[in-house]
Amino acid sequence: MNHHHHHSAAAADRRLNALRRHLEASSDIDSGLMISPSPTSSPGSVFSHVVRAPEDPILGVTVAYNKDPSPVKLNLGVGAYRTEEGKPLVLNVVKKAERLLINDSSRVKEYLPIVGLADFNKLSAKLIFGADSPAIKENRVTTVQCLSGSGSLRVAGEFLAHHYHQCVIYIPQPTWGNHPKVFTLAGLSVKTYRYYDPTTRGLNFQGLLEDLGSAPSGAIVLLHACAHNPTGVDPTIEQWEHIRKLMRSKALLPFFDSAYQGFASGSLDADAQPVRLFVADGGECLVAQSYAKNLGLYGERVGALSIVLRSADVASRVESQLKTVIRPMYSSPPIHGASIVATILKDRNLFQEWTVELKAMADRIIRMRQQLFEALRARGTPGDWTHILKQIGMFTFTGLNSEQVAFMTKEYHVYMTSDGRISMAGLNTKMVPLLADAIHAAVMRLR
Ligand code: PGU
Numbered sequence: 001m002n003h004h005h006h007h008s009a010a011a012a013d014r015r016l017n018a019l020r021r022h023l024e025a026s027s028d029i030d031s032g033l034m035i036s037p038s039p040t041s042s043p044g045s046v047f048s049h050v051v052r053a054p055e056d057p058i059l060g061v062t063v064a065y066n067k068d069p070s071p072v073k074l075n076l077g078v079g080a081y082r083t084e085e086g087k088p089l090v091l092n093v094v095k096k097a098e099r100l101l102i103n104d105s106s107r108v109k110e111y112l113p114i115v116g117l118a119d120f121n122k123l124s125a126k127l128i129f130g131a132d133s134p135a136i137k138e139n140r141v142t143t144v145q146c147l148s149g150s151g152s153l154r155v156a157g158e159f160l161a162h163h164y165h166q167c168v169i170y171i172p173q174p175t176w177g178n179h180p181k182v183f184t185l186a187g188l189s190v191k192t193y194r195y196y197d198p199t200t201r202g203l204n205f206q207g208l209l210e211d212l213g214s215a216p217s218g219a220i221v222l223l224h225a226c227a228h229n230p231t232g233v234d235p236t237i238e239q240w241e242h243i244r245k246l247m248r249s250k251a252l253l254p255f256f257d258s259a260y261q262g263f264a265s266g267s268l269d270a271d272a273q274p275v276r277l278f279v280a281d282g283g284e285c286l287v288a289q290s291y292a293k294n295l296g297l298y299g300e301r302v303g304a305l306s307i308v309l310r311s312a313d314v315a316s317r318v319e320s321q322l323k324t325v326i327r328p329m330y331s332s333p334p335i336h337g338a339s340i341v342a343t344i345l346k347d348r349n350l351f352q353e354w355t356v357e358l359k360a361m362a363d364r365i366i367r368m369r370q371q372l373f374e375a376l377r378a379r380g381t382p383g384d385w386t387h388i389l390k391q392i393g394m395f396t397f398t399g400l401n402s403e404q405v406a407f408m409t410k411e412y413h414v415y416m417t418s419d420g421r422i423s424m425a426g427l428n429t430k431m432v433p434l435l436a437d438a439i440h441a442a443v444m445r446l447r
Contacts, residue, residue: 116145149290157186227393300337
């Protein structure tokens with residue numbers, strides 16, 4: 001009785017408040033007054049209860065950087081390539097491809113099919129699996145164009161949540177911060193496996209084997225195809241072979257995230273080796289590809305999801321279900337970025353030019369590693385900094401803690417993610433002294 005009474009009193013309260021709001025709103029209209037909402041509370045909005053979400057841990061660094069009025073500042077947060085002049089780079093092959101597309105009057109802007117541009121899909125599979133891949137020849141691969149790497153991960157996640165018997169996915173510890181969010185929202189259950197050892201600043205191979213060894217049979221395992229983000233630490237090819245054997249013996253399902261093909265070694269083929277090792281045994285796997293970094297197509301949102309299967313028959317049925325994931329999500333992918341990629345990948349000369357430009361980006365990053373290492377040595381910064389040279393890909397996982405990072409940002413206007421990751425691709429010769437001074441001061445002050 002008491003309980004019931006309490007309930008109806010609350011309901012009456014709610015009705016009264018609603019009435020009050022209604023009267024307030026109508027009197028505003030009646031008197032012709034425009035009440036501008038105050039920034040803190042917006043009376044009358046059905047969303048006035050919405051609390052502000054924190055900025056994204058990676059993309060929020062750029063937001064903070066853009067707000068900083070300092071004339072000398074450095075953004076090493078987001079993994080985006082900058083030139084020696086500190087400018088974003090549009091690859092020359094991309095400009096050439098865009099000119100070809102514009103001058104081709106047969107090009108139209110019709111909808112692409114749900115799975116995207118057919119040429120783009122074929123060429124993307126060839127790029128990651130190799131031109132002579134038996135899986136491609138046997139039609140055991142389905143490839144669908146997706147919204148860059150992130151979209152490919154999300155589409156795969158939803159497909160797996162609906163059609164795979166095991167909903168547990170293991171991701172490395174640490175990993176790209178969006179991985180757990182994407183997979184959780186897709187409906188998978190996220191667990192981690194040990195990957196990085198902070199004491200050696202290298203791979204925790206033993207921990208990795210133990211954790212995958214005790215994973216439930218059939219579990220999905222997310223692997224960074226190359227240039228692991230954020231650690232810059234990859235298994236050797238022998239270690240990959242070990243991982244492959246263990247995973248196949250336990251029927252763990254490999255899911256490669258390939259966001260940096262060409263950025264680890266400078267060679268597209270060398271960076272695809274781990275993926276090709278897994279495909280060569282005839283088993284099944286998934287690969288999410290991004291052209292954001294290796295073709296500099298960040299904002300064009302161009303990528304692909306490939307699933308390698310046992311037979312052509314299964315592949316075609318899987319593809320039909322990928323379409324049912326994509327159609328209600330965004331219907332079909334955009335045409336421009338995929339057309340650029342297809343134009344480059346199918347032309348021998350443009351492809352060759354791309355490999356040269358890609359190698360130049362990878363080489364500049366390696367030079368930045370050497371320059372930063374030398375600059376710290378010249379300053380006598382305490383600690384072993386050889387990991388700056390050893391780690392590969394876009395990032396150095398410095399080992400700096402969040403207080404040191406906050407100090408560097410506040411005192412030196414150097415921006416980076418709070419886990420101590422710096423994007424070497426955002427560094428240039430002119431800025432090396434600033435970064436080295438900032439690291440040196442942070443280490444001296446906050447040891
Ligand atoms: N997978 C990994 C491992 C990544 O590092 C990134 C991008 C992606 C997927 C997704 O990239 P797409 O642009 O969707 O193809 N990580 C960068 C870029 C900024 C971000 O967080 O999206 C980074 O700085 O970590």
